[in-house]
Amino acid sequence: GENVEQHPSTLSVQEGDSAVIKCTYSDSASNYFPWYKQELGKRPQLIIDIRSNVGEKKDQRIAVTLNKTAKHFSLHITETQPEDSAVYFCAASRQGNMLTFGGGTRLMVKP
Amino acid sequence: GAVVSQHPSWVICKSGTSVKIECRSLDFQATTMFWYRQFPKQSLMLMATSNEGSKATYEQGVEKDKFLINHASLTLSTLTVTSAHPEDSSFYICSASRNVYEQYFGPGTRLTVT
Numbered sequence: 286g287e288n289v290e291q292h293p294s295t296l297s298v299q300e301g302d303s304a305v306i307k308c309t310y311s312d313s314a315s316n317y318f319p320w321y322k323q324e325l326g327k328r329p330q331l332i333i334d335i336r337s338n339v340g341e342k343k344d345q346r347i348a349v350t351l352n353k354t355a356k357h358f359s360l361h362i363t364e365t366q367p368e369d370s371a372v373y374f375c376a377a378s379r380q381g382n383m384l385t386f387g388g389g390t391r392l393m394v395k396p
Numbered sequence: 397g398a399v400v401s402q403h404p405s406w407v408i409c410k411s412g413t414s415v416k417i418e419c420r421s422l423d424f425q426a427t428t429m430f431w432y433r434q435f436p437k438q439s440l441m442l443m444a445t446s447n448e449g450s451k452a453t454y455e456q457g458v459e460k461d462k463f464l465i466n467h468a469s470l471t472l473s474t475l476t477v478t479s480a481h482p483e484d485s486s487f488y489i490c491s492a493s494r495n496v497y498e499q500y501f502g503p504g505t506r507l508t509v510t
Contacts, residue, residue: 321501326506328504329501334498374440384442386439388439
């Protein structure tokens with residue numbers, strides 16, 4: 286089955302700096318890669334996703350890049366703000382199938 | 397759009413009793429719903445995949461007789477934790493699939509078994 290590894294497990298940045306979280310996956314058939322933000326005690330919220338037919342996607346301060354050959358994808362957050370502090374999860378799936386999640390990254394943005 | 401509700405949001409029960417958790421997609425039909433379990437400071441672990449009108453598919457290591465899943469309609473799936481024990485205490489989250497890609501999560505149910 287699919288295995289998703291996520292790094293780093295914790296990340297502390299200064300407000301205004303950029304944050305990068307990286308994930309690798311094992312199943313070359315995976316073609317959907319979402320990123321979720323989870324605040325303490327709350328549901329994971331889909332913040333951005335990418336499908337395997339594109340290499341990069343951007344939405345305001347958030348971007349995701351995908352390297353299918355290397356089987357890794359990354360989340361980039363620019364101009365971080367304290368409200369970006371949360372746990373971020375990457376995931377991978379084949380079309381229509383279950384999501385396999387990475388271990389999570391606890392992002393702390395210091396004001 | 398793509399709102400998923402879950403009820404109850406928290407429940408405390410005694411060891412040996414059963415607890416039912418409901419997951420509803422409020423503004424879309426979900427042919428597939430998923431049930432996850434999340435321990436503190438850990439990732440989400442898929443327990444089972446539920447398709448409307450058919451038996452759920454359980455992940456390895458998940459006891460299907462203990463975690464009963466019923467997907468009665470395109471907007472409702474239920475998870476029943478039978479004969480709950482303290483080790484079943486966890487955060488249970490459902491998600492509903494709106495299309496072949498996207499999953500939207502419910503707010504979760506915190507179960508505490510005393």
